[in-house]
Amino acid sequence: MSENLISVDGLSKSYGGKRALTGLDLEVPRGAIYGFLGRNGAGKTTTIKLLLGMLRPDCGRIGLFGRAIDSEHASVEARRRIGFVSEEKELYPFMTVAQSIRFLRPFFPSWRRDLEEKYLHLFQLPLRTSIPKLSRGMRTQLMLLLAMARGADLLVMDEPTSGLDPAMTEEVLQGLADLAAGDGATIFFSSHHLPEVEQICDRVCLIDEGRKVIDGVLDDLKAQYRRILLVFDAEAPDRLAELPGIDHLRRSGRTASLLAHQDVDGVIARARELAPCSVEVRPVTLKELFLDQVRGE
Amino acid sequence: MNLRIVFSSGVPIYLQLMEQVKHAVETGALRGGDQLPTIRKVAEELAMNPNTVARAYRELEHEGVVEVRHGSGAYVAEPKATPKAAAIHTTGESLREAIEKGILLGLAEPEIRRAFESELLRLSGRAAAARRDT
Numbered sequence: 001m002s003e004n005l006i007s008v009d010g011l012s013k014s015y016g017g018k019r020a021l022t023g024l025d026l027e028v029p030r031g032a033i034y035g036f037l038g039r040n041g042a043g044k045t046t047t048i049k050l051l052l053g054m055l056r057p058d059c060g061r062i063g064l065f066g067r068a069i070d071s072e073h074a075s076v077e078a079r080r081r082i083g084f085v086s087e088e089k090e091l092y093p094f095m096t097v098a099q100s101i102r103f104l105r106p107f108f109p110s111w112r113r114d115l116e117e118k119y120l121h122l123f124q125l126p127l128r129t130s131i132p133k134l135s136r137g138m139r140t141q142l143m144l145l146l147a148m149a150r151g152a153d154l155l156v157m158d159e160p161t162s163g164l165d166p167a168m169t170e171e172v173l174q175g176l177a178d179l180a181a182g183d184g185a186t187i188f189f190s191s192h193h194l195p196e197v198e199q200i201c202d203r204v205c206l207i208d209e210g211r212k213v214i215d216g217v218l219d220d221l222k223a224q225y226r227r228i229l230l231v232f233d234a235e236a237p238d239r240l241a242e243l244p245g246i247d248h249l250r251r252s253g254r255t256a257s258l259l260a261h262q263d264v265d266g267v268i269a270r271a272r273e274l275a276p277c278s279v280e281v282r283p284v285t286l287k288e289l290f291l292d293q294v295r296g297e
Numbered sequence: 298m299n300l301r302i303v304f305s306s307g308v309p310i311y312l313q314l315m316e317q318v319k320h321a322v323e324t325g326a327l328r329g330g331d332q333l334p335t336i337r338k339v340a341e342e343l344a345m346n347p348n349t350v351a352r353a354y355r356e357l358e359h360e361g362v363v364e365v366r367h368g369s370g371a372y373v374a375e376p377k378a379t380p381k382a383a384a385i386h387t388t389g390e391s392l393r394e395a396i397e398k399g400i401l402l403g404l405a406e407p408e409i410r411r412a413f414e415s416e417l418l419r420l421s422g423r424a425a426a427a428r429r430d431t
Contacts, residue, residue, distance in 0.1 A: 032348065177347060180340070195304065282415070285305055
C-alpha cells in the first residue's frame with residue numbers, strides 16, 4: 001500500500017519570466033483520493049499539465065507508477081494509464097452518450113465493459129442524448145465513466161465539480177467514493193472548493209504562489225492543528241510575534257489568535273508566560289487552515 | 298445505523314465515525330455479533346473516503362469494539378466485563394467536583410463547558426502526539 005503512484009520532486013516551472021511553480025514535492029500513494037488545493041492562479045493547473053506531459057518542467061523530477069518519466073517512451077507508457085478529466089469537459093458535441101462511448105472504446109485494448117455498464121447504471125446517463133443537451137453534472141459523470149472504463153489506474157481531474165449544483169456534486173463525489181472503494185482507483189483532483197475536499201479526500205496538499213504550504217492526511221492535520229485564542233488586559237503584546245512554534249498570528253486589540261501544529265502544549269505554556277487573562281484552545285477546520293495559510297496576516 | 302458526519306468540522310472524520318459506532322453500541326442500537334455496514338457501503342452512502350472508513354474500523358478493532366473477520370466484514374464484539382464502567386464513574390465524580398468549584402467561582406454553564414472542552418483538546422492533542430512518538 002505504500003507505493004506512490006505519483007511522486008514529484010523539486011518541480012519548477014516559469015512562463016516567460018514569471019514563476020508558476022517553485023520546488024514542488026508531492027507524493028500520492030496508491031488508493032488515495034488526493035485533494036490538490038489552492039487559489040486561482042496558485043499553480044494547480046500548471047502542476048496537472050506537467051503531470052500529464054502537456055508541459056515540460058524547468059527542473060525537477062516526475063515519477064508515475066513508480067517509474068521516472070525521463071523519456072518520451074516512459075511518458076507515453078505512464079500516461080496511457082492515466083484518465084484525465086479536464087475542467088472544460090471536452091467531448092465531441094455532435095455525438096450522443098452512446099456514440100461517445102462506442103467511439104472511444106476501440107482506442108483502449110483494456111476497455112472494461114463491466115465498468116462501463118456499472119457507471120452507466122450508477123449515473124443513470126441517457127444514452128441517446130447528445131452531448132450539448134447533457135447537464136454539466138452528467139458531462140462530468142460521462143467523463144468519469146470514460147476515464148474509468150478505459151482501465152485507468154489513476155484519475156487526474158482538474159476542478160471536476162466546477163459549475164455543479166450541490167445535488168450533482170454529491171452524485172459525482174459518490175461516484176468517486178465508489179471508484180476508490182470498489183475499483184481501487186487512485187484519484188488526484190484539484191479544487192478550490194473546500195467542502196467537497198473535506199468530504200471525499202483522505203489527503204490534501206495546499207499550494208500558494210507556486211509553493212507547497214501544507215500537505216498530509218487530512219484527519220491527521222485536523223488532529224495536529226490548534227487555534228489558541230488569547231485575551232489580554234491591555235493591547236495584545238508585540239512579543240507574541242516572536243513566540244517560537246507559531247504558524248500564524250492574528251492580533252486585534254486585546255485579543256490574539258494563534259495557529260500551531262507542533263508542540264501545541266509548549267506554545268500554550270509560552271503564551272501563558274505573557275499573562276493573558278484567558279486562554280482557549282479550539283480545533284481548526286480546513287477552511288481556517290486554507291485562509292490562514294494563503295492570506296498571511 | 299444512522300451515521301451523520303460533519304465534514305467541515307475540525308474533528309477528524311474517522312474519530313466522528315468511531316464515536317457514532319461506539320454510541321450505537323452503548324445505546325444498544327448495535328449489539329454483540331451485529332454486522333457493521335461494509336466500508337464500501339458507508340463510503341458510497343455518505344460519499345466519503347473509503348480509506349477513512351477503513352481507518353475508523355481499524356481503530357475500533359484495535360479498541361476491541363469490533364472484530365474484523367476476514368472476507369466477511371466487521372462485527373460488533375461481544376461485550377466483555379467492562380472495567381470501563383467503573384472508570385467512567387470515577388471520572389464523573391472528579392468532573393462533578395471541578396464543575397461545582399466552577400459554579401462556586403461564579404462561572405456560567407457555557408463558560409464551564411468551554412473550559413472543559415479547551416482542556417480536553419489540549420490533552421487529546423498531547424495523547425495523539427504520544428501515540429505518534431511510540
